[in-house]
Amino acid sequence: MLNKVEDNVYEVPQGYQKGMRVPGRIFISDDLLDMVEPGTIEQVANVATLPGIVKYSMAMPDAHLGYGFPIGGVAAFREEGGVISPGGVGFDINCGVRLLRSELDVGTVRPLISDLIETLFREIPSGVGATSRLHVSDRELTDAFLGGSGWAVEQGFGTRKDVEHCEEQGCLKGADPAQVSLKARKRGRPQFGTLGSGNHFLEIQRVSEIYDSEAAKRFGLFLGQVTVMIHCGSRGAGHQICTDHLGVLSGAVRKYGIELPDKQLACAPIGTPEAKNYFGAMACAANYAWANRQIISHWTREVFGKLLGEGEMPLVYDVAHNVAKVEEHQVDGKRERLYVHRKGATRSFGPSRPEVPASYSGIGQPLLIPGSMGTPSYVLCGQDRALELTFGSACHGSGRIMSRTQAKKTFRGTDIKKALQDEGIKVVATEPAILAEEAPGVYKPSRQVVDVVHNLGIARKVAQLVPLGVSKG
Amino acid sequence: MVNSVKGYEYLEHTADVMFRAYGDSPGEMLGSAALAMFNAMIDTGTVRPQSTWKVELRAESLEQLAYDWLSELLFLMDSEVVVFSEFQVDLKQDGEIWRLEGLARGEGIDRSRHPFENQVKAVTLHQFRVEGGADGWMMQAILDV
Numbered sequence: 001m002l003n004k005v006e007d008n009v010y011e012v013p014q015g016y017q018k019g020m021r022v023p024g025r026i027f028i029s030d031d032l033l034d035m036v037e038p039g040t041i042e043q044v045a046n047v048a049t050l051p052g053i054v055k056y057s058m059a060m061p062d063a064h065l066g067y068g069f070p071i072g073g074v075a076a077f078r079e080e081g082g083v084i085s086p087g088g089v090g091f092d093i094n095c096g097v098r099l100l101r102s103e104l105d106v107g108t109v110r111p112l113i114s115d116l117i118e119t120l121f122r123e124i125p126s127g128v129g130a131t132s133r134l135h136v137s138d139r140e141l142t143d144a145f146l147g148g149s150g151w152a153v154e155q156g157f158g159t160r161k162d163v164e165h166c167e168e169q170g171c172l173k174g175a176d177p178a179q180v181s182l183k184a185r186k187r188g189r190p191q192f193g194t195l196g197s198g199n200h201f202l203e204i205q206r207v208s209e210i211y212d213s214e215a216a217k218r219f220g221l222f223l224g225q226v227t228v229m230i231h232c233g234s235r236g237a238g239h240q241i242c243t244d245h246l247g248v249l250s251g252a253v254r255k256y257g258i259e260l261p262d263k264q265l266a267c268a269p270i271g272t273p274e275a276k277n278y279f280g281a282m283a284c285a286a287n288y289a290w291a292n293r294q295i296i297s298h299w300t301r302e303v304f305g306k307l308l309g310e311g312e313m314p315l316v317y318d319v320a321h322n323v324a325k326v327e328e329h330q331v332d333g334k335r336e337r338l339y340v341h342r343k344g345a346t347r348s349f350g351p352s353r354p355e356v357p358a359s360y361s362g363i364g365q366p367l368l369i370p371g372s373m374g375t376p377s378y379v380l381c382g383q384d385r386a387l388e389l390t391f392g393s394a395c396h397g398s399g400r401i402m403s404r405t406q407a408k409k410t411f412r413g414t415d416i417k418k419a420l421q422d423e424g425i426k427v428v429a430t431e432p433a434i435l436a437e438e439a440p441g442v443y444k445p446s447r448q449v450v451d452v453v454h455n456l457g458i459a460r461k462v463a464q465l466v467p468l469g470v471s472k473g
Numbered sequence: 474m475v476n477s478v479k480g481y482e483y484l485e486h487t488a489d490v491m492f493r494a495y496g497d498s499p500g501e502m503l504g505s506a507a508l509a510m511f512n513a514m515i516d517t518g519t520v521r522p523q524s525t526w527k528v529e530l531r532a533e534s535l536e537q538l539a540y541d542w543l544s545e546l547l548f549l550m551d552s553e554v555v556v557f558s559e560f561q562v563d564l565k566q567d568g569e570i571w572r573l574e575g576l577a578r579g580e581g582i583d584r585s586r587h588p589f590e591n592q593v594k595a596v597t598l599h600q601f602r603v604e605g606g607a608d609g610w611m612m613q614a615i616l617d618v
Contacts, residue, residue: 129582
């Protein structure tokens with residue numbers, strides 16, 4: 001049913017499903033395509049039925065079954081006649097990744113790794129029921145919704161340089177705290193400054209390979225260097241904001257007479273009050289997530305400062321991989337403002353885009369692609385070809401291939417911990433079962449996923465990072 | 474309080490948790506669904522049902538009410554840092570409006586006693602459905618974890 005367009009590009013024909021307004025495009029290798037469930041392709045087709053969709057409903061090489069959009073899904077909608085949908089963002093709004101770099105060599109850090117990861121696990125609350133060390137007032141929460149990373153920096157959690165190295169400077173414009181319910185505030189307040197659970201993590205890594213020495217140098221990366229990767233999102237605040245607005249947008253679907261193949265694709269025409277309100281609330285959650293990662297970075301630096309005298313740890317970059325944004329793109333030779341939804345996908349802007357920070361001009365923005373606990377993570381740089389192919393987007397991770405129930409039947413957390421330990425990776429987690437659910441074998445090999453985007457030229461490999469220590473919620 | 478539960482089952486899903494919950498009545502089905510959701514996070518046998526939380530909801534359809542009931546429990550869990558193990562649901566249909574009076578019993582989260590395996594972030598509407606009649610009731614949901 002899929003047509004191969006060229007290497008690593010498959011088309012879901014417009015006739016695949018009734019109501020598709022455009023074809024689908026899956027950017028994937030033959031080997032990885034074999035691991036994709038039929039339901040994922042159906043979800044790509046479902047997204048293609050949404051009003052105002054431009055060019056294609058897309059999926060990245062880490063695509064797998066989600067709800068609404070597939071995970072790895074990308075779609076752009078015209079301002080005129082298009083829609084905005086929480087199904088294209090997800091509940092964990094602005095779930096994302098950031099990378100801090102030290103000046104330390106692995107040889108200095110390895111003897112201290114147990115102490116380091118256990119201290120980080122203790123100092124940065126994680127797991128279900130963890131509450132923050134931070135106690136913010138209602139006013140402060142509002143300011144965080146409006147200010148994102150910048151707000152956190154003003155409160156003493158980091159430096160101005162950090163803000164420059166975040167996608168959107170760590171603050172999505174258009175945040176409207178009036179659209180955030182009391183419930184979302186109540187869920188978000190105790191969790192502000194926590195890592196969360198599931199696939200969220202904090203990982204100490206070493207740079208194990210450099211593919212592009214010029215870009216690596218500009219990003220401040222060198223072989224054997226110790227880095228810290230942080231993966232987390234907007235916690236209960238984002239989950240509740242999405243839940244609340246999903247209800248409103250379900251009503252909007254009836255009001256505006258939109259036909260949907262999946263209720264999770266609830267949406268509203270851009271420009272309507274329902275769409276504006278959702279966007280304003282979603283931006284608050286996105287900013288909360290940026291502030292959250294900023295606060296966690298600060299505490300990470302404190303631990304490194306205390307144990308290793310390395311408190312600076314500059315931010316390489318921070319990417320959002322669950323978000324909808326207004327971006328300008330070239331469509332049929334014309335510049336257009338589009339609402340780009342990325343659900344489990346990373347922005348990949350090359351050197352031509354003004355959004356690339358000045359310090360990385362001529363190179364492109366960094367992309368941070370986490371592997372699983374035992375597999376490498378990658379740093380890539382954005383390429384202009386992504387603007388032609390994917391509205392400036394690439395993959396966000398490895399992509400799950402095994403269900404959580406199956407994972408728990410197949411793996412035992414204690415065995416995983418031991419196996420990783422034997423490889424020199426120190427893991428701490430609240431429960432061993434979490435390690436089984438997140439075992440390296442439940443994900444596609446990260447290298448294969450990254451090779452697809454590299455070979456397509458939508459992002460370029462810069463460096464490989466392997467784990468030394470992992471803290472899981 | 475005894476769980477008013479007929480049962481539930483988990484279905485295979487790559488990334489998230491999918492379940493079907495059953496009951497002789499819609500109320501019983503919603504009790505089963507709540508238990509399915511919490512047992513996806515933790516062995517609820519470890520949760521002492523020592524405090525009771527009351528939930529009152531109204532909605533224009535049973536499907537909406539089912540969604541709101543599960544979402545409300547997640548809200549209570551996060552905002553009050555509690556976990557539940559027993560549920561009782563009474564439903565009334567008043568013309569077009571469904572009304573729910575539910576009880577959730579549980580306790581504050583104690584990380585030394587509560588072995589959470591993951592946390593449900595939200596209830597999705599993807600393939601969400603409620604079916605029923607004289608032979609009994611069934612609902613299906615996918616939870617984002």
